[in-house]
Amino acid sequence: MLRHPEVRQRLAADDTLWPPSRSSCATTGRWPNATWRFTTEAVRVGDVTIPEGEFVTIALGAAGRDPGRHQDPDALDIDRDNAAGLAFGHGIHHCLGAPLARLEGRIVLSRLFSRLPGLRLAVPPEQPRWRASLMMRGMEELPVHPS
Template identity: 70%
Template sequence: MRNAGADMIAYLRALIDAKRGSPDDDMLSALVLATDEGDRLSPDELISMAFLLLVAGHETTVNLIGNGALALLRHPEVRERLAADEALWPAAVEEFLRYDGPVTNATWRFTTEPVRVGSVVIPEGEFVTISLGAAGRDPRRYEAPDRLDITRPRTAGLAFGHGVHHCLGAPLARLEGHVVLSRLFARLPGLRLAVDAGELRWRGSLMMRGLEELPVFTA
């Protein structure tokens, strides 16, 4: 893993150097050239930003598509409703994000002052991890939270974060989930699991929620 990370950093460093010497009409060139009153991102900041955008924009969407596909494979009645009414797809994507989202825990935060959560006081300067998966199944907010319900009233979920931490790519992720899943099940209406759901292997991660693979029969 360390070697792969080092290789990725070397690749991004060379790519950033190339964009600095010959900028193009793309986001990385814009980041390289961006300035605010003469203040630019440092080379390490540029690499960190590029790394974040690349990983956050890829792995999360992969997991949204995989987890959403699994949810539909396990709930044929929901597939039938979507086949009968394509206008339900945007709501379905929101429900996939709540029901079994691609990110199970938020990135680490830390307290700048003592914070009370229930009967516990978290001291200043402590790291905190927020469980997005638990928030999506909170019975105080969602009726029958363990049920996949694509007609559920829309509420502001936490799958894409909140406030200044709201995901920059949220509109694109929603669109990708909608397009890929709707086309997949329209083209392969006979799609079904090739193994028992209990045999599926989930990736070991404290942050991401995704399958190692999703074996299916196409007909």
């Protein structure tokens, strides 16, 4: 949201835009993350067949960026319905702490931007380096100016 001041202004002006089930950025629930599973039968993905009993890593965050489901999937769109997102799993594997994590994200982001309304990147947007991780995406550092 540091690259999208217009989104921050909308959120500051209308608190109803924050509910996490509606917004793709309330906790930025489209963060890439992964989980591990074993196949119970052979599964075909594209041109590849994964055999039964194979250990696989599933990038759940990629589902939130599916161009077949979302128009302009990489855009920060607070009007996008993200209720069916997979950032916290699905079905019996859905995270029990998901509502708390969404609430924490909403509180942190709304308070951060209300206390530091001029918060901005201190470097060009392409400069911060991302950690190499299959589980959680994160920056090595995020240099900012408070105003």
